[in-house]
Amino acid sequence: MFNSLRQGFAAVISVSAMAGLRLLVLPALALAGCAAAPSAPDLPALAVDEFHVPSKTAGIELFVRNKRVKGAETFPSHRIVLFVHGVTFPSESTFDLSLDGQSWMDYIARAGYDVYLVDVRGYGGSTRPPAMSEPPDRNPPVATLAEAVDDVDSAVDFILRRRNVERIHLIGWSWGTVIMGRYAATHGEKVDRLVLYAPVWQRTTESQAARETDRKTAYRLVNVAAARSRWLAGVAPEKHEQLLPRSWFETWVAANLATDPWGSQRSPAVMRAPNGGLPVPHASGVWVPPYDPAAIQAPTLLVKGEWDADAPSSMAQALFPLLVNAPVKQHVEIGEGTHSIMLERNRMQLFRVVQGFLDGPRN
Template structure:
């Protein structure tokens, strides 16, 4: 384990008032070894279903992805979007069942939250820009932000990115939020492993992961089985992208980009990588890495060291 300091930075929210809309309180996790250079911040942008504490900061075998990046000299930050982890829930997430309405936490809303986080990190560290590592749905948010605020992004890692497809006929109706159980999460984690192949999920650490995942929702234990309230906006963004409407234009990103995916990743296959690489026409460099025997959740799998190494190597050039 590295000699790192973990702390929480809270960004205050505000209630809806007159013409002003509700703004959520956001929580940023920061892990920095005492020897790290403050002007080299890396911000992690999580995916559609679980927050930073159970992704980049979660220790598998006593070592996290954040620890790996700390060891390379980076300070690591993680943003929990509204409705996830330590950050404030949407008011619509208060009832026991989802009310009528549209999915919460869609990309335009999430980009505003991401910009608040980046500007807070820049002010805190004195850095001119941040390097961003984004996973799954988070790549949609990070890609949109990198195009809108190019002066704030140095380099961009897209891990298991969502690309535009023409696979769905249209958008189904979705509630503002849904419940997710540990069983549903685990089933999703292992479904892409081909029949006959050994399990790649870090199974020994999964019970601790599950406990931490449920602890992120204070109401999880009030239901049987325990479950976590989860905004549906990310799912809506992914479905929209697979209906031909990706929420950002990859050509608008002027930063160097690394694309990392697992060979068994059904959400990001070879055709998705090829499309995205061709669409990133404004990026001065586009690098791709495919990790063998890995799925969409490779940061929780045996192949995670390859993900760590590829990310570190790319970010060191920033």
């Protein structure tokens, strides 16, 4: 059902509504056109606020960043978005890394949205639990899925109070799709629309983040500078620099290391990443879904890259038909993109697909 087009930014979209199912194929677009972004002088100025929001656990505060066009302070529910990160890297280096003068967070804010990101406990600017200051093997995994969902709920409630609204849009990436999927399934009254980017579902191959890692320990040390080969796994060597320029990668490395002052002083420099989100086989040997997709009642978009080695197409294809109560659901696969399209040359195609979904008809 899901064909692949190999030229430019060809994508396959499955669109399902209560009225039925149809298949659309986007025309291929030229590389230069999709990678281009407006020049800096043409972009509206953004206001930036940062907060430390109390979590449901005493002593844990969550880093929340907000961006919006300067002067804008009132937003309806359908103009408010919250991002959450994956299992290794924090939100600020994922969604708010300026490349060619603009981040994904900037892009949505300049479309007239009130945009937030949150770091789950143990990541980025949020509190690191005491276990992360001890040797990893002294404590069980930090930042479990249940804790991450509670952290997202704390961030959502903060935004709802701040803007006096009842619901907002959610965007999750990688493990963040599991967090946001469970949140939408259990807190649906607070969710307007749901975007699952690189959606994670039942695995038939091992998670790249979990390889050579003792999943029973509190956290792991990540050599960020060595991540390029894992990032580009499955991409033809002649396309590496075109897809992920060396300068962009180095900017990303520096941004991640800056979030962990302790790790950045090691040799080689590392970043601490909690192990609570790593997949662990169930004792029975039977895979247990992390949430019930049928409980999601918000319009839902699944979007991924053609060359995503960590969340292959089989995951999205298995999850998509289970979203039986989403009033609208879409599945988009973007050509020539990996697990981290938002940080690659072809990122504008991802931005436009997601923006189109957020901007879509309200009924």
